[in-house]
Amino acid sequence: MKVFLRHVLINLLVIYLTDLFYPGFSILHDTKTLLSAAVIWLLLNKIVKPIIKLLLLPINLITLNLFSWVISLITLFLLQTIVGGISISAYHFPGFSSQGFAIPAFYVGVLLSYIIASCILNLIHSFILWLIRKDQE
DSSP states (O other): OHHHHHHHHHHHHHHHHHHHHOTTEEEOOSHHHHHHHHHHHHHIIIIIHHHHHHHTHHHHHHTTTTTHHHHHHHHHHHHHHHSTTEEEOOEEEOOEEETTEEEOOEEEOHHHHHHHHHHHHHHHHHHHHHHHHHHHO
């Protein structure tokens, strides 16, 4: 039970941080939506994701596991479908310029927004797990 609660709290933190960092990913900031999203994302990652990996195993083997981002994309789409308070939308990046380094303004479509949100969710989740494991040693 303690492990389940720890994973739910980690997922809650990851979803909240992704909402803060990425403007294309938004979630309602009420307790019910955040907790249900954390629990459902945990169940999707522990139950549904291995099934999808097994079904897409031949494609993953052919592409040398480069197709695994699609699996994360599917779980994110299922999370948005199941939890009503999550929305992933397209947005316009205004651009960035600092000390001669410039990133021009561009439009991020819905598919690219799903990919970015999925990558950010997985990166923050991996980083937090790395911090916890490093702290335990």
